[in-house]
Amino acid sequence: MSHSRVSGWLLLPAAALVFLQPLAAVAQQAGARPDEIRVTARKREESLQSVPIAVSAFSSEDLAIRDIFSLEQLADQTPGLTFATTGAITGTRAVIRGLAQQTRVGDETNVATFIDGVYTPGFSGAEFFGFDSLERVEVVKGPQSALYGRNSFAGAINYVSKRPTYEFEYGGRLEVGQGERQGLTAYVAGPLVQDKLALRVDGGYNRTGGTNINTADNEPLGSTDTQFARATFVADPLDNLRLFLRLSAQDDFANPLAETLIADDDPNRVGLRLSVSPFELGAGGGQRIGRLYRGEINNRSNNYTIDPRSFSGDREIRRASFEFDWDLGWASLIGITGYQDRQVSTLNDFNTCRNDVRPAVCDTVSPTAIGTFFGGTAGGNPLLLGGNQIVSVLTGTVEDRDEFSQNLYLQSNGDGDFQWLAGVYYSTEDFKDQNQRLSDALIQNPAGTIIYAIASPVPQTDSTTLISNQFYSVFASGSLDFNATWNLTVEGRYTREDKEANQIADLYPIRTPPSQPTGLQQRAFNFFTPRFILTATPTADFLAYVSAAKGVKSGGFNPGSVQFPTFDQEENWTYEIGSKWTLWDGRARVNTAAYFVDWDQQQITATDPDNTQLPI
Numbered sequence: 001m002s003h004s005r006v007s008g009w010l011l012l013p014a015a016a017l018v019f020l021q022p023l024a025a026v027a028q029q030a031g032a033r034p035d036e037i038r039v040t041a042r043k044r045e046e047s048l049q050s051v052p053i054a055v056s057a058f059s060s061e062d063l064a065i066r067d068i069f070s071l072e073q074l075a076d077q078t079p080g081l082t083f084a085t086t087g088a089i090t091g092t093r094a095v096i097r098g099l100a101q102q103t104r105v106g107d108e109t110n111v112a113t114f115i116d117g118v119y120t121p122g123f124s125g126a127e128f129f130g131f132d133s134l135e136r137v138e139v140v141k142g143p144q145s146a147l148y149g150r151n152s153f154a155g156a157i158n159y160v161s162k163r164p165t166y167e168f169e170y171g172g173r174l175e176v177g178q179g180e181r182q183g184l185t186a187y188v189a190g191p192l193v194q195d196k197l198a199l200r201v202d203g204g205y206n207r208t209g210g211t212n213i214n215t216a217d218n219e220p221l222g223s224t225d226t227q228f229a230r231a232t233f234v235a236d237p238l239d240n241l242r243l244f245l246r247l248s249a250q251d252d253f254a255n256p257l258a259e260t261l262i263a264d265d266d267p268n269r270v271g272l273r274l275s276v277s278p279f280e281l282g283a284g285g286g287q288r289i290g291r292l293y294r295g296e297i298n299n300r301s302n303n304y305t306i307d308p309r310s311f312s313g314d315r316e317i318r319r320a321s322f323e324f325d326w327d328l329g330w331a332s333l334i335g336i337t338g339y340q341d342r343q344v345s346t347l348n349d350f351n352t353c354r355n356d357v358r359p360a361v362c363d364t365v366s367p368t369a370i371g372t373f374f375g376g377t378a379g380g381n382p383l384l385l386g387g388n389q390i391v392s393v394l395t396g397t398v399e400d401r402d403e404f405s406q407n408l409y410l411q412s413n414g415d416g417d418f419q420w421l422a423g424v425y426y427s428t429e430d431f432k433d434q435n436q437r438l439s440d441a442l443i444q445n446p447a448g449t450i451i452y453a454i455a456s457p458v459p460q461t462d463s464t465t466l467i468s469n470q471f472y473s474v475f476a477s478g479s480l481d482f483n484a485t486w487n488l489t490v491e492g493r494y495t496r497e498d499k500e501a502n503q504i505a506d507l508y509p510i511r512t513p514p515s516q517p518t519g520l521q522q523r524a525f526n527f528f529t530p531r532f533i534l535t536a537t538p539t540a541d542f543l544a545y546v547s548a549a550k551g552v553k554s555g556g557f558n559p560g561s562v563q564f565p566t567f568d569q570e571e572n573w574t575y576e577i578g579s580k581w582t583l584w585d586g587r588a589r590v591n592t593a594a595y596f597v598d599w600d601q602q603q604i605t606a607t608d609p610d611n612t613q614l615p616i
Contacts, residue, residue, distance in 0.1 A: 040158070041140045042477070043147055043421060044411060049580050052489070052535040052545035054080070054141040054593040060134055060162065064173070069131045069183065069206060074157075078139050081155075088346040089254055089313025090124045090397050096141050096155035099572070099599065107433070107467070108554045112144070112152040115159045116246060118321050118338030119150055121403055121429055125317070125342060128159045129250055130228045132173055132185040133202035135162045142574050142595065143551025145529035146491035149425055149473055153553040153570065161246065164198035164234045166191045179209035180220055196236055203229040212258040217308040219255055226252035240327040248319045254312035256349055258304045309438070310349040310394055317342045329413065336407040347396035347438065347459060394438040394459065401431035409475075417481040425473045435462040464505040465559045470498045489533040495552075497525040503559040521559070523566045527552050541582040548575050553603070572599045 037048040041055050048057050056078045058068065068074050071094060075083035082095045093101060094111040101110055113120045115128060131137075137159055144152035172186035185204030192199055205227050210220030230248040237243065321338045409423025436459035475493035482488065500522040531549035555569040578593035 037136075039136070039138050040160070041138055043409065044419075049582050049589065049591075050537075050543065052487075052533050052543065052547065052578070054576070054578055054591070056081070056139040056141075058137045060132075060136065063131050063134060063137065068137075070129075070208070071127045071157075074137060074139070080141050081139050088348055088396070089127075089252075089315055089344055090346055090399065092126050093123060094126060094157060096139070097595070097597070099154035099597065101603075108151050108556065110151070110154045110553060112148055112150060112156040113159075114148070114156060115319070116161055116244075116321055117158075117323065117336040117407065118319070118340075119405060119427065120340065121150075122342075122399070122401065122431075124313075124315060124344045124399060124401075125340070129206065129226045129252065130185070130202060130204060130230060130248075132204065133161055133187065133230055135160045141593070142547075142576055143529070143531070143549040143572060145551045146493050146531040146549065147421075147475060147477060149475065149493055149495065150427070150471055151553050153551040153572065161230065161232060162187075162189075162200060162202075163244070164189050164200035164232055166195055166198050177209065179211050180207060180223065181209035182207040198234050200232045201230070202232075203227075210255065212304050214256070214306045214308065215303050216305050219308070221255055221258045221304055221306065222312075224252055224254045226250065240329075242325045244321075244323040246319070246321045246323075248317075250317040250319075251315070253314050256306045256310045256312050258306075307349040307394060310347050310396075312348065313344060313346050315342070315344045327413070331410050331412050333410050334408070336405075338403075338405045338407075340401070340403045342399070342401045342403075344399040344401075345396065345436075347394045347436070349394060396436050396459065398434040398436055398461075399431060401429060403427065403429035403431075419479045420477065422476040423474070425471070425475065427471045428469065430466075430468050433465045433467060436460065437462055461505065463503065463559070466502045466504060467557075468500050472496045472498075485536055485538055487535040487537070489535070490530070491532075492528060492530040494528050495526070497554055499523055499525070499554070499556065501557040501559050506559070521557050521565045523555070523557070525555050525569050527569060527571075543580040544578070546575075546577045548573065550574075555603075567603060568601055570599075570601050570603050572597055574598075 037057050037059065038045050039048050039051060039055055039057050040046075041051050041053055048055060058066075058074070058077075062068075066073075066077055068077065071092070072083040075081045075094065080097050082098075082100075083092075084095050084100060085092045093109055094113075095101075096111050099110050107122050109123060109126060111126075113126050113128070120126070137157065139155065139157055140148075140152075141155045143154065144156045148156050168190035170186075170188040173183070175181065175183035183204070183206045185202070185206075187200060187202045189200035190198065206224070207226075208222075208224045210223040212221040213219070214221050228248065228250040230246065232247075233243075233245040235243040235245075318341045319339070321336065323336045324334070326333045405425070405427035407423065407425050409421055411421040412419050438459040473493050473495040475491070477489065477491040479487060479489040500520060502520045529550045529552050531547065533545055533547040535543065535545045537543050551572045551574065553570040555567050557566050558564055574595055574597050576593060576595040579591070581590040582588075583590065
């Protein structure tokens, strides 16, 4: 890994004007405006327009009216939020304010995802399904490391599910559209013991469909099939104590995305033509890579032929969380315990179709992405195929993860001039991360040279790494009203992360470091993340604020590297000025934000064939 420093104005004032705001996101309090949205962006319920943070909130009505049922669609309708993917479930990510990840470095994301207050780690957990069961979605922009903690480097997305009621209710929705688009959701809720125990059950099936068809099996490319079920219990054993238990299961499968070859002479294909991917270099050669950054590419074919054995993801997720809210009068004690078991696998088509290698079969096999080379004992250029070289047809990952977390905090009650919050957080996760590849049966070019020297009916494991992480943090917040106009908020969190990685198998080919297990690697990361917010509220309908916040994303390991086994954490300071206007008795809102980001120690992927040139 190497580091870079980036600073500058990433975005100038961004304004959002909303007319005739839909119904409130949560139940309204006495005296609140009928169209007022309440959010929990600062771990306590507040009016959206009174929070000195850039937040986009969508109520359940918003989600239904706008037909938002995925992270990608949420990004399409949220200023400052974009959606990025490498084409696989493990490569899906949200990007806030342009703080994109240069590559998939490690397993930590730039945007934190929370489901009912429980952090969801890793790239494969960035998406949420079952939007019909949500009370609201909050997209909180800018570093949230002080209160949210782990990897809220550029911001956070909060998914808040609907709670049971003590009145019986039920409902559902059916959707049918072009490209095999199908959706069915239903729910039922009501009391089990009146005023003491209630239950809500949500379930559904969603098929996104696809526009392009795979000519190999006539299946839609890019389509996903998802089934989910969620049960939420609420109990009120005491007048001042409320308990929640949430259980959910999700299974989904994603077909591969459409891919096409790019013409070598395409004027929009730019970049370093002499660069190759680390995997290709490690195998002793490979296709040179050019990058695209503008305009439309020159497709060599309008037909998409993807290996029918490939898929963008097969995922199973089981979640459980327990929450209590104990009102002590002068303060409230809140605890959130979460557990998640996630199993994910991908197998993407990386077939090679190069006229200089096998012109006779180039038109009869999958003419999709240029492939890579792996395996084998023969040295030199894989095109010389004098030994045990394999052309990778399918490449993917396997992930098996267990994660447990405990969040406990005490916060002040009432409407006094000074509001405070203090808490502790702990989480531990263990997961197995594997790379896998699959070759075809023997194929020969016209000269009789074997192209695929080894074949297997099932994917072969290239590497296996066992990862264990533990996170400890303490956090606090204080907010003081100097008078009716001015308020100062100071927040901070101290975090310690103990990480270890044990690569128990490394079967990558020659020229990749090293071919034997590297053993256990350990490292601790310690950091403090503050945030300062000065707010002015001269009238009930206008708020202005300035803030400075530090964001940190965890460091990690380079399994297989002896000289550079770890890389440092990534950091940014964001300085922001914003305003929130409420006009025409709440029928219109104008919110603006301008910010400057000083981004340091950006985590990027680099190739070091001699294992001597990378900075630490």
